[in-house]
Amino acid sequence: MLSPFDETSQSLVKKYLSQEIYQRLKTRSTVAGFTLEKAIRSGVENVDSAIGIYAGDPQSYQLFSEIFVPVIRAYHGFAQGDVHCAGFSPVTLSDPDPEKKYILSTRVRVARNVEGFNFTTHLSLQERQKLEKTVVAALALLPGPFSGEYTAFDGAVAGGNIFNKGDRFQDAAGINSDFPKCRGGFYAKDKRFRIWLNEEDHLRIISQETSADLAAVFNHLYSGLGALEKSLTFARNKRYGHLTTCPTNLGTSMRAGVHIRLKKLNNNRTLLHKIVDEYQLQLRGTGGENTEVEAAVFDVSNKQRLGISEVAIVSKLHRGLEAIIEAEKNCG
Incomplete structure (x- = not known):
């Protein structure tokens, strides 16, 4: 054949x-x-x-x-016999941009799939409805600063929490089935913690601030996720860690990154790429994957997700950002 x-x-x-x-x-x-x-x-x-x-x-x-x-x-680069090494705990890190001149915002997010449900590529409408009900009930139990409001998807969720129908790759995979039914967004009262329901994975859990305080954003996600795990169990296995719809997100399923303005390095992309590669980071356009760099603002985030712990990811990103900012300062 x-x-x-x-x-x-x-x-x-x-x-x-x-x-x-x-x-x-x-x-x-x-x-x-x-x-x-x-x-x-x-x-x-x-x-x-x-x-x-x-x-x-x-x-x-x-x-x-x-x-x-x-x-x-x-x-x-995950060899035969390798096992994912989990390690998610609070961190203490210095401010990588104490002069507040370069980093515009910081975001750390993870993807999660709820145990007992098929992934979004293989969910019937009835299953999506059951999943939405299960997740909304768990969200209602979130305490203190993580408590908030869930809004069923209508294209734009209050507070600017927006996600669109998936692209043609996701559409062919079945991820967009029954869109926009059973999609929605949750925005916590503190405005720093939000969750998307039924995008590529069941949950995209996000902590974000308009600051350079990487440790604070990471630790806030850790706390919010811990509160959510009191009501929900997520799909994982020993070898691959957290299981995701797309195999590229296995392991931590974490993307930690910043929007950073680099006026000098924007004109010296060779040096910028050298530093990014040294710290195994990913350089993207201002709007993320497959977008252009606008006003010298780059999206810099971790490249590794599997075979590395969450703490190691954010620590390596921190060192990389310090190196990038130092290069920006010294660039002629």
């Missing part, structure tokens, strides 16, 4: 899904009914996919391990 992928595709799933593996896996189905055909649909329909495969439930990573393992190894 011919490959289901277009010959121009450069995706990781195409690279590692040999005919032998395809034949072995094509008739398998998880208990919830998720198949290889569903897993790779986005990669098949989008020839420019970089990864091209999504999970439909926790069992997907085990049942289709012959394809997930090499994709995860290639993307994360």
